[in-house]
Amino acid sequence: MIKILGINRIILLFLLFSAVSLLLTGCEVIERSGIPPVPSKQAIAVINSASDSGVTGMASFSQIGQTVMLHIEIKNAESGQHAVHIHENGDCSSPDGKSAGGHWNPTNVAHGKWGEGEFHLGDIGNIDVGEDGTGTIELSTDLWEIGTGSMIDVVGKGIIVHADADDFTSQPSGNAGARIGCGVIELVE
Numbered sequence: 001m002i003k004i005l006g007i008n009r010i011i012l013l014f015l016l017f018s019a020v021s022l023l024l025t026g027c028e029v030i031e032r033s034g035i036p037p038v039p040s041k042q043a044i045a046v047i048n049s050a051s052d053s054g055v056t057g058m059a060s061f062s063q064i065g066q067t068v069m070l071h072i073e074i075k076n077a078e079s080g081q082h083a084v085h086i087h088e089n090g091d092c093s094s095p096d097g098k099s100a101g102g103h104w105n106p107t108n109v110a111h112g113k114w115g116e117g118e119f120h121l122g123d124i125g126n127i128d129v130g131e132d133g134t135g136t137i138e139l140s141t142d143l144w145e146i147g148t149g150s151m152i153d154v155v156g157k158g159i160i161v162h163a164d165a166d167d168f169t170s171q172p173s174g175n176a177g178a179r180i181g182c183g184v185i186e187l188v189e
């Protein structure tokens with residue numbers, strides 16, 4: 001009995017020592033690098049002109065832990081507000097962008113404004129475009145995933161920029177007008 005207790009103590013000490021070593025090594029690595037944790041997953045969509053608009057841009061998604069951050073920038077757009085959504089198909093083959101289908105709506109709810117009541121998981125919002133034709137929008141959420149293959153995975157979906165603003169009310173897509181930019185969300189590996 002005493003012998004067993006002794007062995008147990010040795011094992012316990014060993015485990016404790018291992019844990020402390022690991023912890024110290026981990027801290028050293030973080031201190032040495034001094035930079036925030038690298039995003040575990042990334043996806044991008046190159047936005048190309050649709051409906052002969054000349055609009056181009058880029059959408060980049062990065063995930064740290066449960067949080068996905070989205071940054072979109074567009075250029076060559078008319079000044080004012082332009083709706084931007086994630087659409088259900090990662091397909092920009094038709095010149096008018098309609099091949100991207102309707103809004104990505106995996107939770108099967110009404111169209112709306114992000115963060116208020118019901119909204120599609122694709123309802124990003126409106127980009128403010130200045131006189132120089134450029135605009136950006138950012139969104140941070142735990143409602144999306146990157147590259148998991150789950151129903152809330154953004155990879156393989158489309159990004160659509162519209163000619164008009166989203167009114168956040170009209171069904172099923174906010175009365176945002178023609179599709180002037182289109183991109184396919186692809187996993188960065």
Ligand SMILES: [Cu+2]
Nearest residue numbers: 084085160162
């Ligand atoms: Cu749209």
Ligand SMILES: [Zn+2]
Nearest residue numbers: 103111120123
């Ligand atoms: Zn919508």
